[in-house]
Amino acid sequence: xxxxxxxxxxxxxxxxxxxxxxxxxxxxxxxxxxxGFALGAxxxxxxxxxxxxxxxxxxxxxxxxxxxxxxxxxxxxxxxLLLEYPxxxxx
Numbered sequence: 001x002x003x004x005x006x007x008x009x010x011x012x013x014x015x016x017x018x019x020x021x022x023x024x025x026x027x028x029x030x031x032x033x034x035x036g037f038a039l040g041a042x043x044x045x046x047x048x049x050x051x052x053x054x055x056x057x058x059x060x061x062x063x064x065x066x067x068x069x070x071x072x073x074x075x076x077x078x079x080x081l082l083l084e085y086p087x088x089x090x091x
């Protein structure tokens with residue numbers, strides 16, 4: 001008998017989806033750069049939650065998900081900071 005619940009399988013993904021929707025709304029309504037930074041932060045939070053044991057997806061390993069999410073989240077955060085503060089760009 002399968003005792004896993006639907007919440008146990010999905011893990012952090014509904015939280016990341018809700019945060020992503022709010023971050024995209026902030027990017028559209030408030031400021032593109034800070035909305036992008038918030039989206040990157042939400043993705044990094046999802047990476048940490050996935051690595052900590054959230055979710056039971058059988059398609060990929062936790063480490064693969066966490067590393068992929070962390071790299072994409074960090075790139076999005078760095079890109080949005082460089083757009084907001086162009087003087088940070090190395091010459």
